[in-house]
Amino acid sequence: MPVFKTPFNGYSVRFSPFYESRFAVATAQNFGILGNGRVHVLDLSPTSPTINELIAFDTADGVYDVAWSESHDSVLVAAIADGSIKVYDTALPPHSNPLRSLNEHTREVHGLDYNPTRRDSFLSASWDDSVKLWTLDRPVSLRTFREHAYCVYSAAWNPKHADVFASASGDCTVRIWDVREPGSTMIIPGHEHEILSCDWNKYDDCLIASASVDKSIKIWDVRNYRAPVSVLNGHGYAVRKIKFSPHRRNLVVSCSYDMTVCLWDFMVEDALVGRYDHHTEFAVGVDLSVLVDGLMASTGWDELVYVWQQGMDPRAA
Numbered sequence: 001m002p003v004f005k006t007p008f009n010g011y012s013v014r015f016s017p018f019y020e021s022r023f024a025v026a027t028a029q030n031f032g033i034l035g036n037g038r039v040h041v042l043d044l045s046p047t048s049p050t051i052n053e054l055i056a057f058d059t060a061d062g063v064y065d066v067a068w069s070e071s072h073d074s075v076l077v078a079a080i081a082d083g084s085i086k087v088y089d090t091a092l093p094p095h096s097n098p099l100r101s102l103n104e105h106t107r108e109v110h111g112l113d114y115n116p117t118r119r120d121s122f123l124s125a126s127w128d129d130s131v132k133l134w135t136l137d138r139p140v141s142l143r144t145f146r147e148h149a150y151c152v153y154s155a156a157w158n159p160k161h162a163d164v165f166a167s168a169s170g171d172c173t174v175r176i177w178d179v180r181e182p183g184s185t186m187i188i189p190g191h192e193h194e195i196l197s198c199d200w201n202k203y204d205d206c207l208i209a210s211a212s213v214d215k216s217i218k219i220w221d222v223r224n225y226r227a228p229v230s231v232l233n234g235h236g237y238a239v240r241k242i243k244f245s246p247h248r249r250n251l252v253v254s255c256s257y258d259m260t261v262c263l264w265d266f267m268v269e270d271a272l273v274g275r276y277d278h279h280t281e282f283a284v285g286v287d288l289s290v291l292v293d294g295l296m297a298s299t300g301w302d303e304l305v306y307v308w309q310q311g312m313d314p315r316a317a
Contacts, residue, residue, distance in 0.1 A: 011285055014068055075088070246289075
């Protein structure tokens with residue numbers, strides 16, 4: 001299956017919601033500690049198992065995440081280590097980009113998520129302990145959500161309720177928010193160590209997953225969150241990112257500092273249904289295509305991006 005070599009360390013990968021062969025990768029130099037960054041927009045070749053670069057955008061600081069616009073097929077936003085969010089248009093040459101830079105966060109922006117229901121707004125999660133709500137037509141944020149006591153690593157919109165989102169923080173909680181309410185509507189003390197990622201189930205809008213430094217993934221039902229629906233153990237180190245499948249209700253994909261990407265069915269006893277060990281450094285980015293059932297992508301600190309079909313070997317030619 002195709003693989004792409006990036007000059008910097010991979011941090012995040014996201015499939016386009018408009019083009020089944022297109023995806024974006026966020027990268028940072030020197031493992032994101034100090035140095036430049038680059039956003040790669042890549043296309044799978046329709047005729048051969050290769051990945052072609054459509055365009056790349058250079059940044060003065062590392063890029064930790066990317067998110068595609070849900071309303072404009074060529075627009076994406078990037079989370080930058082200097083606290084800014086850059087807006088790019090792949091239909092314009094690099095010298096015409098970024099379209100704008102949103103500068104409100106006071107520390108690194110670590111996570112982005114575009115609203116899949118309303119399609120006009122997105123969230124940013126930052127190490128300044130806050131989440132901000134943005135629209136592309138405004139130079140300033142619509143609102144800032146401050147309750148977390150430590151870095152916010154991830155924010156995710158509910159797939160059915162356009163005003164509801166979740167945030168995952170180093171304060172060991174997942175918080176549920178409704179943008180119409182003054183504060184969070186629910187606090188889930190999910191783990192005893194930092195929570196690095198969260199995601200909503202795409203078929204049951206009451207189910208949410210959390211991934212932690214404690215090496216576990218937990219599935220929660222927000223109607224009764226005293227105990228998790230399921231606990232998924234199998235990673236050897238911190239779980240960096242978690243994603244529910246857009247095609248199968250019970251399927252979850254995760255990636256970890258143990259260098260693996262894992263597939264889970266959280267409704268069966270032997271939940272681990274697939275383990276991929278193709279990375280040779282921390283696996284920190286993973287995604288599942290909304291448009292192609294079973295198409296997966298991952299990136300890591302080994303400066304490699306893999307795209308493969310579920311059940312196949314990512315390294316197979």
